[in-house]
Amino acid sequence: MTVQKSKIGLVLVGLLLGILMAAMDNTIVVTAMGTIVGDLGGLEHFVWVMSAYMITELAGMPIFGKLSDMYGRKRFFLFGATVFMIGSALCGTADTISQLSIYRGIQGIGAGALIPIASTILFDIFPPESRGKIGGIFGTAFGLSSIFGPLVGAYLTDFVGWHWVFYINLPLGVIAFLLVVIFYKETKIHQKQSIDWWGAITLVGAVVCLLFFLELGGQLYQWNSPVILGLSAGFIALFVLFLFAEKRAKEPIISFEMFKKRLFAGSNILALLYGGIFMAAVVYIPIFVQGVYGGTATNSGLILLPMMLSSVVTAQVGGILSMKVSYRNIMVLAGAILTAGFFLLSTLTPDTSRTLLTLYMVLVGLGVGFSFSVLSMAAIHHFDFNQRGAATSTNNFIRNLGMTIGIAIFGIIQKHDFSGQMEKLTSQLGKFNADVDPNHILSSAARSQLPEGLLSTITDALASSIVNTFTWALIPAGCTLLIVFWMSNERMEVNKDEVHAVQADKSFK
Template identity: 40%
Template sequence: MDTNEKRKVLKRPLILASVMLGMFLAAIEATIVATAMPSIVADLGGFSLYSWVFSAYLLTNAATVLVFGKLSDIFGRKPIFVIGVIIFLTGSSFSGFSNSMVMLIIFRFIQGIGAGALMPIATTIVGDIYDKKERAKIQGYLASVWGVSAVTGPLLGGFFVDVLSWRFVFWMNIPLGLLAMLGIIIFLHEDIEKQKTSIDYPGAIWIVTAVSSFMFILVEGGIGIAWDSPLMAALIGITLFGILLFVIQERRTNDPMMPFEIWKQRIISVANLTSLTTGMILIGVSSYLPAFVQGVMGYSATIAGFTLTAMSIGWPIASTVAGRLLLIIGYRSTSILGGMSLITGGILFFLLTPDNGPLWAGIGSFFIGAGMGLTNTSFIVAIQSSVGFEKRGIATAANMFMRSLGSALGAAMLGGLLNGQMKTYIENKGLANHVSVDSANKLLDPDQNALLTEETKTILQEGLTTGLHVVYTGLLVLAVISFVFICFMPKKTDE
């Protein structure tokens, strides 16, 4: 081993630590913000915009992940990773200073752009510095990032809300992000060969346009925008037009953002479609479980965080188990077990009532987490085994894109279901002139909650309960759909 090789080996743990820290920032974002959201809404108002805080982040994350992957192939991992961290920290900083829900949503858009670089580039860096035999062990370290972030996210979120302020949920990213960025700048050295590779910017623009329009339809349809209005017709037209132009662009470009030929393999198409639906399930639990535990059950933000922690515990445990099961029963059978776990969790949420208590919610959360761990591990192994080295990065990124897209669409769709059901319930009670969907803000603020009359409080709690029941019904349906998709998985990766 020469001197340069020894230096690389010595620096790898430091590079890995920096990469894991960067992944931690993106991974913790879902659970920590979800735990703080009831308090954020109580402070800023705008309950009807609740889902957009998640949708904004997830939309730009999903739309940019493939673009950043391409850029890293051209300019190297280091500059793109650093740029991603800078954008992420900029969005985080301003999110903490937001004084309205609209401002927060705008800065979450910026934060999501940065996150689009963190996850794929971090995974790529690990693939660059470790050989094939070492990656299996390193993947265990990377999986632990999700476990640690998922466990600490709700706890930190609850701590900041109960002791300090929800604004620290965003500001805590700053020192961690700076450490990750400095580690990569100092320790990662690359030899980049200049390549003449085009970047599919039109493809990125058309998919963002189509997904954005579709999310507006899901969130505001029947609430802020009437179904039979000219604006709704325009949004539907933009969505369809964007999808059409995206497909045309991807078929004619030399370097497509989403190469359609990989979808011809059944294992990839089934895994990607299932990742889309499981992404919707994941965001449904993360986004709305704290609102149920705090707004309906009346428990603190810390207790709400513990119910999400159960999902976070189930995920890494199941991922570890999946690694062993894959060698014994194969990826298809392992995925089916994951699908069954998702359905079990979906049934528990469907049966969830205010009287069940947070323990019931936590058990349902655990089964959802176990299902995610079993299915996602199986999908990645199956996909990477079904393609050659030259397509492995694209195939993995496409699966990550579909899960991110599923989370973005799920936040929008389930948010639309919640708002629509609450609005209908309030109107049926004849209180539309005095109470609105945004009045649910008061349920989540202990001070304002105490000022509500018993009648208004009961109406809001019942409205939120019925709205969230519809959301959890949607989760169960998505779990069943996921299981059906999994059943179509081939037994061999080359099918």
């Protein structure tokens, strides 16, 4: 029994390393982008470095989840780890931004397999009474990726070289690969099914169009430009075709039958909303600290630590409560705390103390943390082993889609607000000093060049734009409460047959 528990622990480490690598990669790369662009050039194309990864990751999640139901989890986890490491090695050798973008797309394919399949294996190998704790650990991996990604990326870029932002994945990937391949022996309970190729193709196409629409609109192209209008039309057309394809498919990539379960549908809508809301806090609280308080980039990243730690606490608590309280009742509490946290964030001013900001962040973290464990368990509640991969990957796909859409939408709101205030300020004060760019207010060098009165005016404008962004985030936060009350009222139940099946399954050598 002791040996078996130790092997379970080793498999758990391998799976969490896979999740951590894939979840952390974007946050690591963001901090290195300035140096990478300075080295490789191609400033006008750097957006593709981020987009290529997100597109292939998002498109791959539901596809690999479905394939894992059909042919087994282990082979696709190992496939994802291998492709991710190959992409990471190639990224470190890139000589141009175009090469780096292509290699990042390869990385994203691997990530699209790693995250949903690792989380599905976790729910497969642990009995129902342990899934609350496992859901909390799963949430912890995502929280740590948001904290340590920027810090590790900044350190490697400054002291080792930006290439190691990608090479660091190789030793971690090898450890994850070996732990799973050696210690995890998968059950043979699989079901051969037909592959929904039309659904996969139209889904990938729709995701590509949507993400490019959000990434490029208002940045490289005007919103009314032919390119952006074409992307929006392409998304609508491909999404409609995807809906038709899924209705006709024998084994759809994303099953509409699953969405007939109110618990599954509600948990996925909540995952979309929570993903976007969470990113509003993760992105703009550090900017507020660095741009308004005048903190350093490292300090602005570390200030998220209380929020992440509080999210870890409620991820664990949510898993434990799921055995005694319905998913819906837990998420009512989560939604109320989250809404209260963002309401308090919407009251921030440059004079708000850091202690109060920390308390506000703790509230937001407490509200978000429940979603990490509770929504993932609610998503698989009605489904057996042969559907669990599709259910989990759909939930992960929709949460990540929410994060991507949230970054884009809240970015548009904040940028538009700040730019508008800067235009008014320019008209009032005449032209700024030619050497001073208010958009570089996060730079300590730029801040030192500004007269104290002008610096205060610009930081007030930045603070106002971020606070307005938090105010807009109250809309989806409030919507979470409406969706929660629409969910059905199940709670986790320990199925004796499933417990016996897990205990009898020789999943470990």
